[in-house]
Amino acid sequence: MAANASVNIRTVQRFEAGQPINVISRRALAKALGYDNPDTFDDPKFAQSVLEVFDGLKTMQQKDLDDQHPDHVRIKARAVVSGQEAAKFADEINAISFTIDEGLADEAKAPGASFCDYVQDLMDVDDVPISSRLGFAKDLGGILQDLTQQGASVYAATRDRKFRGAHWGDQPALEMTVGYLVVVPADRENC
Template identity: 80%
Template sequence: MNTTLLDPKVLGFWARCVRETQHLSQEALAANASVNIRTVQRFEVGQPINVTSRRALAKALGYDKPDIFDDPKFIESVLGFFDGLKTMQQKNLDDEHPDHVRIGAQPVASGQEAAKFADVINAVSFSIDEGLHDNTKALAASFCDYVQDLMDLDDVPMSSRLGFAKELDGILQDLRENGASVYSATRDRKFRNDSWGDAPALEMTVGYLVIVPADRQLTQLYIPRRARLG
């Protein structure tokens, strides 16, 4: 673990948590540290302050060492705390979805990425957030339909692929202008049916395309642990 630097925003958030745990207002902390309140506010949002003020705030928050914020052991303990908190939050989310599996999601930033997504999957599941406006939902549906159509095409010349990517770029731009973001994920699956006898399982790459309001940032999706082919 790299303990040489602590992100100023992480340090500021930590300092705010310590202050609030001690039931101190920003005004009270500023008075205890003999700094102005703007210094406290800048520090807690991760903006730079001078070394003298950092040391004064450390003392006012109850730390004996004036340079505690730069101490490797302190930094390691803070990072460890947030890592543990993140792990606990993730476990709580997993417990809320016992019949689902978590997979990584990434934003679809270009028409080329969308076309490549359509090219590598064998089946797809679409999801359009209910919170989007009706016009945005219509755009999202057209984007999904376009990806679905691309999945059904074989032996497409490169010139056509470039044209498809450009058209998808246009729809993506319209979605962004209407406050929506597109995310994708894939999962390799094996499907079989009892009626298949000794036939091998059907191996497929299933794609997931999710369109949500732009203020939602997704890094993962929860999808059903078991799925059936229609």
């Protein structure tokens, strides 16, 4: 669509996401899509119906992806924007999985790894005074700030799991909260 409308891909992405684009781009997209009226997208009712079509397409694409990978479980991730949030995340989890996105700039990979290591170390610490925890949160906040300056974002998610051995008999299942920490380029919207 971007090539047919002579606009860049980011313009199409903003349009699909319902973000504002300039009138010239809206008219070019209307023409590329075959509409006679170049101001079609300025009609609020029409614009809403187009956005609903895009939402429907995204839902179908997501369902296709889920069908291709039935063993994958989708969990909601949240942006980690402060050291306090990172420290709280470390307190909530019993096990952790880290991902440093390959698309991340090289200069952001080292602080990304340091952030992940720090969260894991903090996760393993017990009986620490509040003053020390505040210091840990401040350190994590500094690393987060460095990551932001390097064009990276950090997302976290948790999932409660119960593990049970085949030969455990009447023993209760082992309950754990598994944490997922992802460092990605800041312009990436989905993790």
